[in-house]
Every structure is written in structure tokens, then in C-alpha cells.
Amino acid sequence: MTELDPMNRRRFLAAAGATGAGAAAMVAMAPTASAASPVADTAKFPFPTGNSVRVLVTGDAGTGTPAQWAVADAIRAVHAAEPFGMALGLGDNIYESGPNGDRDVQFATKFEDPNHGLDFPWVMALGNHDNSAVFPGDGGWLLRGDDEVAYHRSSRKWWMPSRYYSVRVPEQNPIVEFFVLDLNPVAAYLPPLFVPYWAADGQFMNEQRAWLDAAIASSPAKWKIACTHHPYLSNGSHGDAGEYDGIPLEPMNGAHAKRFYEDHVVGRCQFILAGHDHSLQVLDPTAESKGTRQIVSGAAGKNSHGKSTSPDRANLYQNFDDVGFMVMDLSAESVRLRAYTVDIPTAEPKLAFDRRLS
Numbered sequence: 001m002t003e004l005d006p007m008n009r010r011r012f013l014a015a016a017g018a019t020g021a022g023a024a025a026m027v028a029m030a031p032t033a034s035a036a037s038p039v040a041d042t043a044k045f046p047f048p049t050g051n052s053v054r055v056l057v058t059g060d061a062g063t064g065t066p067a068q069w070a071v072a073d074a075i076r077a078v079h080a081a082e083p084f085g086m087a088l089g090l091g092d093n094i095y096e097s098g099p100n101g102d103r104d105v106q107f108a109t110k111f112e113d114p115n116h117g118l119d120f121p122w123v124m125a126l127g128n129h130d131n132s133a134v135f136p137g138d139g140g141w142l143l144r145g146d147d148e149v150a151y152h153r154s155s156r157k158w159w160m161p162s163r164y165y166s167v168r169v170p171e172q173n174p175i176v177e178f179f180v181l182d183l184n185p186v187a188a189y190l191p192p193l194f195v196p197y198w199a200a201d202g203q204f205m206n207e208q209r210a211w212l213d214a215a216i217a218s219s220p221a222k223w224k225i226a227c228t229h230h231p232y233l234s235n236g237s238h239g240d241a242g243e244y245d246g247i248p249l250e251p252m253n254g255a256h257a258k259r260f261y262e263d264h265v266v267g268r269c270q271f272i273l274a275g276h277d278h279s280l281q282v283l284d285p286t287a288e289s290k291g292t293r294q295i296v297s298g299a300a301g302k303n304s305h306g307k308s309t310s311p312d313r314a315n316l317y318q319n320f321d322d323v324g325f326m327v328m329d330l331s332a333e334s335v336r337l338r339a340y341t342v343d344i345p346t347a348e349p350k351l352a353f354d355r356r357l358s
Helices: 006-019 023-027 066-081 106-112 142-151 203-218 255-264
Strands: 052-058 086-089 122-124 165-169 176-180 223-227 271-274 280-283 293-297 315-319 323-331 335-343 348-356
Touching: 052 066, 052 293, 066 323, 066 335, 066 348, 122 176, 176 203, 203 255, 280 335, 280 348, 293 323, 315 335, 315 348
Parallel strands: 052 086, 086 122, 176 223, 223 271, 271 293
Antiparallel strands: 052 323, 165 176, 280 293, 280 315, 323 335, 335 348
16 A cells, blocks of 8 residues: 555544544454553663763664664764763654564664664653554554563663653662653554543553652652653644644544643653654743743654744754754753754764753
């Protein structure tokens, strides 16, 4: 079948969902066990323990293409000069349709091999491509993401003990707590209309809401950062939650994701880190975001070829043409953010943005 662009794919699947097409795929998504069960693993690379941490921020990396390898080579060059303590992977970890089991060779070809030598914890979030059903990236087979949770048990780098979780760094007296969220059930192209567990008001999302509220309220960290795949705000081609891909129809437009952000994240976390749009963006806080700043780093394996929806929205930096990655330096006193673009033929990193944000 001919590949559809994101907007047309979302419209097609909205019609399919309304008529019941694709119901067989969605019925098969019912879980057999809790999707938020943590997995203990003591054999992984340790998280930083000092009074500051340098964090690599990537998203939409898992293509296995020369673009991903070039970005990884550029990351290795920066790491050699200024070592990272950990990384964030903001979803779409295995293009185009996610893994087939936790032993899928794609974990090697699209994560372990490109990231060789980058031996520190990689805190991973799930994206829509990691949960594909009918079309690549439709987000319609949510149990596929559990294969990535299971891979946590066998990789020294890959950190995904459950579909949503938090990480404090350092664990005692943390500077920062990263709240890794799974908004795929409320942001999918193919919404889980026939499986109550995954519904916007179903068990999975209600448990995640309750967990997040309690976790943020009890966090002793100076910096509270939400990490997920689908952005709250984006000037990129997918656009804002509630208006994803220009679709006016709920839930295809991410209206439930917008409500989740506004009820549980904005005003409570200082930053939202997301991918999904294959771009690098540092947006200014808005009245609606209550001081929370949206950052998009989704260009580690693809770029947007210049496509954007709201290019004039206030921002400190945005790039829709290049692949690249970001770096956050966090201490109790400050947050410094850098963005690097990467020339694919040479794998040369270029510092494109460097600013103290707090």
C-alpha cells in the first residue's frame, strides 16, 4: 500500500476507526499483565551520583540509516571532549514499525550498534512507531511497546523498566527527576476505541495520572522534567496537542493528550522534553503552559525538510532542516541547554544553540 503522509494517514485511520475497520487489530491489544510493573536490574551502567549531570537528549533516532550513524558519531565526538552521564531517548526507538519481540535484531542494528562506545544509561520513552499496527507509526498496537520494556532486562544501556516511570539523579538528594510518560494511548493515529484498558479514561491512563500526580508532589528534586514522545506544543509539522496534523476530530487530534498535559504536567514541571517532530526546538513558555518550557529534540535519525506549522511562535531556537541532538547540563543552580546540528556526510557536530535557561 502506498505510504501516506502523517496528515492523510491520520485522516484515513480516523475514518477507519469510525467505520470499525481495524477493529480486529485493536481488539488484540488487551494486556495480559500490568503494563507499569518495574523490573529490577543491577547489571546496568550506573546513573550519575555527583552534584551535576550532563544529559544527552535525542529523539526519533532508531532508523539504522546513515543519518542515525552520523548523529551517533557526532555524539561520540562531543562525549570524548565532555562526557555524558546519561541519555534520554524520546521515542520512535525502532523505525518504522517497532520490534517483533524483545530479541528482535533491530535492537542491535538500530540501538546497540549505532551507539557503541556511548556506555551510560539510556532512559527510553515509547513513541508511536514503537507501537505500530496497520501503518508504520499508527500507534495502534500498544502491546508491541511492551517488547521494548522487556528488552530492558537484556541490555546494559537501555533503561525502560515499565511503560512509564521516573528516574532521580542522583538517587539520593536528587538534582533532577525525569518523569518518563507514555501518552501513546491518547495520541495514536489509530486510537484504542475497542479496548477499555487503553482508553483515555481507562485503567492504564488513570493509573498513570494518579502515579504522576503523586510522584511530582513527592519529588524532592530541584528540576522536574517530563519526558515523552508527543509534544504539548510544537512548531513542527505535527503541531500542538489538540491540533495534531491539523485534524479537527477528537481523539485523532491529540485532544486527550492536551488535557493530560494541562491537568497533570504544565505548571508542575519546569520542562517538557519530546520528539515526534523531526526537528530541534526551544520554545518560550506560554500562558497556557504556566511557565513550563517545551523542548523538542526529534532529529536524531530524520529531519523535517523544513516543514513547520507555527514558525512564528516565540522561541529561542528552532531548526527544521538538519539532523542533530541536544545536551542539558543540570546542577542545583542552573540548567544549560545546547543544540548541535550534524552534517551527515562528515558526521561533524556544529554547536547551533547554547543558552542558560534557568
